[in-house]
Amino acid sequence: MxxxxxxxxxxxxxxxxxxxxxxxxxxxxxAFTALVDQAREVARPKALYAEAFVExxxxxxxxIDGITFTSRMLRHKLAGVERVFPxxxxxxxxxxxxxxxxGDVLAQFWWDAIxxxxxxxxRAHLLAHLTxxxxxxxxxRMSPGSGDADVWSIEQQRLLFALLGGVTPSIGVILTESxxxxxxxxxxxxxxxxxxxxxxxxxxxxxxxPNRTAPFDAAVWQSLRES
Ligand code: SF4
Numbered sequence: 001m002x003x004x005x006x007x008x009x010x011x012x013x014x015x016x017x018x019x020x021x022x023x024x025x026x027x028x029x030x031a032f033t034a035l036v037d038q039a040r041e042v043a044r045p046k047a048l049y050a051e052a053f054v055e056x057x058x059x060x061x062x063x064i065d066g067i068t069f070t071s072r073m074l075r076h077k078l079a080g081v082e083r084v085f086p087x088x089x090x091x092x093x094x095x096x097x098x099x100x101x102x103g104d105v106l107a108q109f110w111w112d113a114i115x116x117x118x119x120x121x122x123r124a125h126l127l128a129h130l131t132x133x134x135x136x137x138x139x140x141r142m143s144p145g146s147g148d149a150d151v152w153s154i155e156q157q158r159l160l161f162a163l164l165g166g167v168t169p170s171i172g173v174i175l176t177e178s179x180x181x182x183x184x185x186x187x188x189x190x191x192x193x194x195x196x197x198x199x200x201x202x203x204x205x206x207x208x209x210p211n212r213t214a215p216f217d218a219a220v221w222q223s224l225r226e227s
Pocket of ligand 1: 200205
């Protein structure tokens, strides 16, 4: 596995103000910008990945470097794929150590928006690194717990963390008993080469999700269930 810790925080206060709908010449803008400055001092976004290989396939299972994952959809999406890249990317635990004004819900909301921006920087850095180092073309990714519940169960986060090994000591991300990751602005998954664009959102029924990147696709959903 390899950890990426030299990721520029890249916090653009003006762009962030627009994202949280704060007018640039308002009092709130001063308070928000002060938070951004505070975040810049401590932020250390990070990522961890490994190069892993498919060793076996069942009807709805796939074995990767000795670990067997159960997901019919993952098995289907990895048909013909031999090499995958398990990863975790995070805004970094350092921001969770900053004491915000007690009871200030707005500051908490803004802090979360800043953390989301740091996570986006970590994800972009990881993708650029993998694409360059391994000469990858088009890729797709799947994550335990992402999409409808039966796509790939969130409990399989444990297996993903086992596949990577040493996530907590390496980049400070903790996996809780309920399989949530801390810090909250952290993502994990398997990245793999593909000839066809695929996003888990295409097979997810959650209509009001603010993070949707592709519309639900009934044809893709049906084809994966029948495969
Ligand atoms: S629609 Fe939302 S919950 Fe569903 S897979 Fe996409 S980002 Fe995840």
